[in-house]
Amino acid sequence: MKIYDISMSIHPDMPIYKNKAEKIPVFEVTRDFSSGSVFESKITIDMHTGTHLDSPLHVIENGKTIGSIDLFKVITKCKVIDMTHIETKITRTDLEQVNIIPGDFVLFKTKNSYTNKYEDSFIYLDESGAQYLRDKKIKGVGIDSLGIERNQPGHPTHKLLLGSDILILEGLRLAEVNEGEYFLIALPLKVDRAEACPVRAVLLDGLP
Numbered sequence: 001m002k003i004y005d006i007s008m009s010i011h012p013d014m015p016i017y018k019n020k021a022e023k024i025p026v027f028e029v030t031r032d033f034s035s036g037s038v039f040e041s042k043i044t045i046d047m048h049t050g051t052h053l054d055s056p057l058h059v060i061e062n063g064k065t066i067g068s069i070d071l072f073k074v075i076t077k078c079k080v081i082d083m084t085h086i087e088t089k090i091t092r093t094d095l096e097q098v099n100i101i102p103g104d105f106v107l108f109k110t111k112n113s114y115t116n117k118y119e120d121s122f123i124y125l126d127e128s129g130a131q132y133l134r135d136k137k138i139k140g141v142g143i144d145s146l147g148i149e150r151n152q153p154g155h156p157t158h159k160l161l162l163g164s165d166i167l168i169l170e171g172l173r174l175a176e177v178n179e180g181e182y183f184l185i186a187l188p189l190k191v192d193r194a195e196a197c198p199v200r201a202v203l204l205d206g207l208p
């Protein structure tokens with residue numbers, strides 16, 4: 001069995017959505033070996049930092065929180081789909097060329113996986129693509145940008161997906177992974193009131 005780590009490292013110089021200063025994680029060492037016998041630290045972190053999962057509460061009032069998601073949706077078979085030919089956005093037309101069936105968890109590998117800094121022109125999933133995936137009744141969708149959409153007033157991609165209980169994984173790193181079928185594990189912390197949470201996402205190629 002091979003394990004692909006498809007997560008971003010979390011550190012102060014990591015890529016941050018729209019390069020917003022308030023979203024940079026803050027690290028603090030609260031105890032160390034200069035004063036005692038243990039090391040302890042604290043991180044102040046935006047819940048949409050790095051590789052993370054969005055739950056319905058992100059855009060749906062009273063929607064499901066990250067602590068109450070169905071674990072079968074994030075410990076699951078998945079399909080990595082090569083979208084590296086896309087220049088701007090993934091649309092319905094692009095998805096019609098691909099084999100997607102109800103219950104799938106699909107991960108889109110795009111040009112985003114080949115840059116290690118945030119770029120305003122990142123490849124995203126547009127509204128028509130989100131409609132298509134909602135109609136296909138998939139369980140989740142992942143992408144290798146810090147946001148699954150950009151510059152769409154009202155955030156229709158998030159609303160169409162999360163409004164149908166389709167989870168969204170953002171900030172994946174897929175440069176090392178080829179198109180194909182894998183087993184995905186992407187567990188968020190059990191935070192009762194949060195709308196998102198960083199995850200350690202891995203793909204297993206061949207189960208033990």
Ligand SMILES: [Zn+2]
Nearest residue numbers: 048054170196
């Ligand atoms: Zn998010």
